[in-house]
Amino acid sequence: MTDLPDELLPGTRRALLHRLAVAQSEGRTPSVVAGVVRAGRPVWSGARSMVDGHAPTPDVQYRIGSLTKTFVAVLVLRLRDEGLLDLADPLARHLPGTPADDATIAQLLAHSSGLAAETPGPWWERTEGSLRPGLDDLLETERPLKHPAGRLHHYSNPGYALLGALVETVRGAHWGEVLRREVLAPLGMDRTTLLPEHPHAGGFAVHPWADVMRPEPLTDTGLMGPAGQLWSTGADLARWAAFLATGDDKVLSADSLAEMRRPAVAPDADWTTAYGLGLQLRRHEGRLLYGHTGSMPGFTAGLWISEADDLAAFALSNATSGASAAQLAAQLIAVTAEHEPRLPEPWRPLPELDEDLLELTGPWYWGAAPNVLRLRADRVLELTQLGATGRGSRFRPEPDGTWTGLDNYYAGETLRVVRAADGTVGHLDIGSFIYTREPYGPADAVPGGVDPEGWRAR
Template identity: 80%
Template sequence: MTHLSDELLPTTRRALLHRLAVAQSEGRSPAVVGALVRDGRLVWSGARSMIDDHAPDADVQFRIGSITKTFVAVLVLRLRDEGLLDLADPVERHLPGTPADGATVAQLLSHSAGLAAETPGPWWERTDGALRPALADILEEERPRRHPVGRVHHYSNPTFALLGALVGRLRGEHWGEVLRREVLEPLGMDRTTLLPEHPHAGGFAVHPWADVMLPEPLTDTGLMAPAGQLWSTATDLAKWAAFLTGGDEKVLSAATVAEMRRPAVAPEPGDWSETYGLGLQLIQHEGRILHGHAGSMPGFSAGLWISETDGLAAIVLANATHGTRTTLVASELIALTAEHEPRLPEPWRPLPEVDERLLALTGPWYWGAAPHALRLRADRVLELAPLGQLGQFGRGSRFRAEPDGTWTGLDDYYAGETLRVVHAADGSVSHLDIGSFVLTREPYGPAEAIPGGLDPQGWQTF
């Protein structure tokens, strides 16, 4: 048996630090902090700074900008899972009198409500939230929408201000307090706060044509805070990355977290490089699909990205307004680690027990004349896959066992559809029914199981 330490190999650590050093140097950021999470554990952190022999560690706070939106989305989905709202609910049912009337909660979460990208002036990220004391102040009164509801993805910061207000309305207290009690404390994230707490980094703008800096204001953005207010650390965000990978029953189930990272809006035509789920961004980098979020506020940029396939997540935090491409750097930290230390597959193991009736269902099945294979997996999961060249005419899916003896599709074409085992009069298995599609043990046979029947002459040559 092989045992692997959580520690990364020295060559991997060196490669990660080198990439971080390049990011700090070329991005001209006063400081950059990076962290790498493997299988839910923080296994590396590093930093580079403009000050010799002094760099922030993984417990220094940085402003994380729009990564805040992932936290707000979790609060909304907690409300959904408790039955206090439905994602299909119109927003006005829970938050009446806003410019988002006519849009659903899901459309707010996926930035498809058509609302404006930003507030009316002044620039909300650099001004005190007291300038926008009411929800009516965060969107233009005459033209709050830029697109028809539900038609396109249009990123909108005021949208998440509305979602924060929705959480506050249904919980009866400020969304930040709800976040602390329901999410941060259960996950042990005691260094994630609405306002900075010592030690924290200062935020700077770097002159584009000279190596000089300008301090950025550290504002409390008030009602707009759900769009980008939070401060956090690499250590805390490592815990958040682990949560966004597998969930935590104290906060959200793994199934609900998986729902967050499912694309909710279509990408731009001809380009699947980025799309959006429910409060999570999805991007492609070097063939990998990553989920997470980028963030920026004056003086700061941040990126938290997760490769579920590799079991890896990376966090990059910088204290400069522009320059450090935190999403790219985080993506490359994942790629470097996967290249140096590819994930080992889980050992094959036999099932701990087997139901002979399920075992009898395995093997070849035919949708019409298209061959498929049905396999039995752990926890009574059935896996259907097309076979051979004719497989292009079939559809596959995994199916979860239900208490009533049926199975529910988990992915691809049959996601959410019901698989039933249909028995003949003598009790033997006749065929499988998946949403009215029939799969039989022989191509188009037995005839009595085939909708519409068969030509009485059967298979023939012409």
């Protein structure tokens, strides 16, 4: 929407500041930085600190932990889109000789490879990467798999370390340099780095039973860096949130980003969290959010996007536990949406009329089930089953005169318009399902035919 103001209303800003202040106070964290992005533009930022009269600016770096994984996933999808690999490829095809040779790239992205959650030996997050000099040091050699591959979601930090090594092998450069060149620089994110650069926050552990704290080590995790090494700022995360929401053809298309946020492993029936290809999904207060959480000793981070509300929010804190930056980011979206709900797009007629497409609109029947086909902008067709939750989908036009399903049951399936000998529209064929202008008619179009006596009363 072009008519949205660049800032939020005073009441909204006050409510957001209050939510942030509660998180810093009750979460007992030295500082918190947060912000809201609407329609791709930053519209609010705030900060609170334990120091009277001082708060960190959006240019102060915090460690973002596993938010790093979203950046690595984008690098891998770029390789896929360039045709340099397939997500169904086993890792060994591009990076042979690791304990995860048989895991597919998609499984590594989705944490469904069955690999162990953590490295053997000392906790990698608080120790230097020099303790794990080779890829063989990242997983147990005897039992690297804890679950059958592809069966369930089991979070694996070493899995993302292997994805970083994959990027290095295919590109021939360190993954951090590839990230800077292909993603960060094009998006203007020059304050996102592998190691902290001034000004940056220090990380602290706060005692659980007393209001005292101690510093946490700021480690270089080496080969484990793709799992959680990055440092970033509020200003840069606002740019990252805008990119994840809409895409940027210089970096990754909107279609590939949409693929990343679809659940890659079937979630539970009443799921509240799921995982795509490098992106987490969460249900929060009736909203579906996607993004990622992050934590490293001394820091927590969270970034969430609500597509339905056209809102994103991020939060950064510098305490190991206590304040949940991920929870705060989700709450900021809810507060903003409650105070300033998204304005619907104004209705506008189509810029031009195509009589052939107009002829396709209206009622269609799959067997006896009534449906309606509507014409939308850009020659998109929208099929909806009436009176029930059915197999509705939107269909994108293709150059050959067919349409491809975009969502729901018919995602990826082909819609064909079948015409009679006189050129009039006879029926629709969607992946062998036949839609006719009247229930079960005409008989020659319905698979298996119809009873020649027609409809009857009892």
